[in-house]
Amino acid sequence: MFLNYLKGFAEASAFYSEESDFETTHLENVILHSMHLCKNRNLDEKLVAAIAMGHDLGRTHLNVHGKKHAKAGSKLMKKLLKDSEFSDDEKAIICDAILHHNEKNKIHNEYDELIKDADSLAHRDDGILKEDNKYEQYRIIASESESVEMTFAPVSEWITPYREHVVMLKESYLNKEKRDNHPDEWVHEIRTGTRKLRTILKFLAPTEKKIQKKLDKWALEMSEARFLHVATLKADSLSPKVNKKLNGLYKELGSKLSQKKIDKRIEQLNIEFDHEKIISDSLSRYERLIMDVTPKNMHKLRVKGKSIKYLTQMELTELSPSELVDAVLRLHDLLGDYNDFLEMADYFKESRFKGEAKKLMDLIQMEIFLIRKIILCCTTTKNVRYN
């Protein structure tokens, strides 16, 4: 009964509003998308319908424009709902959702989220989605992603890339030409190669802790040189300060890593895999992490993102939807830059780098928002599986 009344009320308000054509189509589109999302997300149809019909009454009925239309609409809805069959709790859900429906950059409860997503989808259909409205675009991507999947290649397919990367690491170590002429590339190659092996082993041989620790040590040995080189790339002015030290480090590494030492390292990497077992809760761990992001776990987030990045590059895992992959990779890069700037601020005692890190934070928050949103929306099938 009430919903019929509300529908007539909303349609009439749209029809007699200043922008009658737009409001009428927008209302239709929002209702359509809301009901579709409602089914996917298993929410209460009556509540969703009431929210969708009433969401823009502040503008259409009360002629309040801009940000304030949400609050005005919510107030009006409270009055309209007075004699309806909805319970007090349900009335509160409806009014809150209308109140929040414009705050696209925040995540509220599932009903609030549904109207925000439906409103974004409708704005796209209405042709008024602004390109710089990242949050509405993110909401569209997330709402249209049906499931999050992380697929792993079969275990047997992990061994070949592992062996190949061991050979590649040896070649990197022994590349004298690179070591002498492009030591920055030499360091980076060894460091990345070592980290990739570390990532594969974490999955392929989770119990082989000793060799994993060694790989960590070998990567760490390259870290200071890599860090100083990155610092010169990010701030030219640092080069004179740093170059002498950097050259010293390159020299030290070169003489430390004798042929004998390299051979010994490579030998340790020739592991026989007898009980091949992959532990693959990587995505769900990432998921838990991303739902609870604090400045403190940014580091963990970066490490997790890095594993996903390496595994994706080596084609050992596949993530879907592709927007999720993009966001994970982009987030990882941003977190890398963020981390570099913080370390630089610390190392060089210069606060301008802290300022740079702060600027990156906004972008990082946005990527986190997108990933979180995709994961939240994919309630139908959450799936981590093996081929």
Ligand SMILES: [Fe+2]
């Ligand atoms: Fe609105």
